[in-house]
Amino acid sequence: MTEHRNIPISLPSTGEEEWLALKEPLLSGWLTQGPKVAAFEADFAKRHGVKHAVATTSCTTSLHLILTALDIGPGDEVIVPAFTWVSTANVVLYCGATPIFADVDPKTYNLAIDQVANKITERTKAILPVHLFGRCADMDALAELAPNIPLVEDAACAAGAAYKGRAAGSLGIAGAFSFHPRKSITTGEGGMVTTNDDALADRMRIIRNHGASISEEQRHLGPKPYILPEFNLLGFNYRMTDLQGAVGLVQLQKLDGLLEERRQWAEYYSRELASIKWLRTPQVTEEYSHGWQAYVCFVDETVAPRPRNSMMEFLQSKGVSTRPGTHAVHLLGYYKDRFGLAPEDFPGARDCDRFTLALPLHNQMTASDYRYVVAALKELE
CATH class of the missing domain: 3.90.1150.10 (Aspartate Aminotransferase, domain 1)
Known part of the structure; x- marks a missing residue:
């Protein structure tokens, strides 16, 4: 080895197409969540074989959004892998619930099924398997082990991955993806929730936008500009920008x-x-x-x-x-x-x-x- 190189652990694959994609939202003036985010959500849902995709600010906020929409809170337990990025456990604490760690299989880096079995109690309200490094967890085994407990996929690393022919994000009640620059596709920061549950999707869209009963698009593009939203749920500002949505559309095509x-x-x-x-x-x-x-x-x-x-x-x-x-x-x-x-x-x-x-x-x-x-x-x- 005579030639010395500098090879980074990861680099995003972005270029002229992503640069040009930013032009339309910049010129239109619609920079917050809008039509580009909606289009990104629709294409992401189609690619991953689900009915709904809900864009967010990160995978962390996606996971928090899912658990909040499932009404997980104080007194509840959520089983998480002991080997994962820290936010997988953090989001459980954000809800006031308790993360219950289960060990992983060092051959797959994912949840060891026999270890999960020992952690289930009457307080277990969800299991949060991680598809670590892009390999899906053994979702069928988890579903058989705990048929009445929601499985929430931490699919941060798993855009485009699949398990037994089914896409990551379609394997549990909901999945959460990351678009951080170390992931295969990126929007800088950003995340996405996927689900086939209509009611859960509706609830997450409301909570994502401060708990507002109507979206920004409905307010600004509708015929009655004097209407303000009702707030019946405590929500967060977890909205993706249209700049990110425009980049995400290009990245998803790649x-x-x-x-x-x-x-x-x-x-x-x-x-x-x-x-x-x-x-x-x-x-x-x-x-x-x-x-x-x-x-x-x-x-x-x-x-x-x-x-x-x-x-x-x-x-x-x-x-x-x-x-x-x-x-x-x-x-x-x-x-x-x-x-x-x-x-x-x-x-x-x-x-x-x-x-x-x-x-x-x-x-x-x-x-x-x-x-x-x-x-x-x-x-x-």
């Missing part, structure tokens, strides 16, 4: 092509790294159409030439950005202190926190970039 490119390079990684015995690459079966938001490996430090953190420092010195997969939430100070949690309470999540390694995988990388990453990893052997 989604399938972006996912196919990521899939091909994920297969390349798996093929080229198979000879590294201390590195377990992502496991994918035919039941899953992976969204490949990230390519996350597991380092077996019992046989590895050096600890994971030392590997990450070496790769960084070579210009290859890596990251741990995500957090073990029960190890984070706030949750550890508030709920009296210890590392050994969730050993699967603890080990994923310590030993996962995310490699660069995004649509701005070249073939030579991928070869460079593989060569850098093989230098560690």
Whole structure:
């Protein structure tokens, strides 16, 4: 390796089309939630096989919106994975409810079904499986385990992913997506709720807009400008802007092509790294159409030439950005202190926190970039 590179862990795939898409809302003057958001919602719902899509400011607010619309509050419990981004647990606390952690399977990074079974009580009002890194959770097993408990999908990483031929976001009572720049498609910040439940969708649209009984479009475009909305629900300002909606429309048109490119390079990684015995690459079966938001490996430090953190420092010195997969939430100070949690309470999540390694995988990388990453990893052997 004679040539030094700087390969970021992720970069959004944006360009001239997204730039031009901003022109129409800027010239029209309709910058807040409006026709571009509505069009983005309609196209996103169609792509993910659901009746309704409700755009929001982030996946975090999408999750909060769903739980609020389900009337989850004080005294209620919501089961969440112990290995996930912190907002999955935070939104439960926002509602005044209690997050109940369940361990994950280190081979899939998703909820371990047998661990969920031990956490269900009469106070369990929802289960919040995460489709981590773009691989859907085992939703059929969860539905069989808890047929009367709503399943709320944290699909932050899973735009375009599928499970047994069904799109992420259509597998539970509702799903929440992220359009953060580290995701496969982006609107800068932004999120989306998907659902097939008509009443839930209506309720979420109202809560998203301060609890207003009529939308901004109805107020400004209707024949009676003197009408103000009634407020019968406590709501939030979780509306997406039309600038974001315009960018989202363009990004969504690219989604399938972006996912196919990521899939091909994920297969390349798996093929080229198979000879590294201390590195377990992502496991994918035919039941899953992976969204490949990230390519996350597991380092077996019992046989590895050096600890994971030392590997990450070496790769960084070579210009290859890596990251741990995500957090073990029960190890984070706030949750550890508030709920009296210890590392050994969730050993699967603890080990994923310590030993996962995310490699660069995004649509701005070249073939030579991928070869460079593989060569850098093989230098560690």
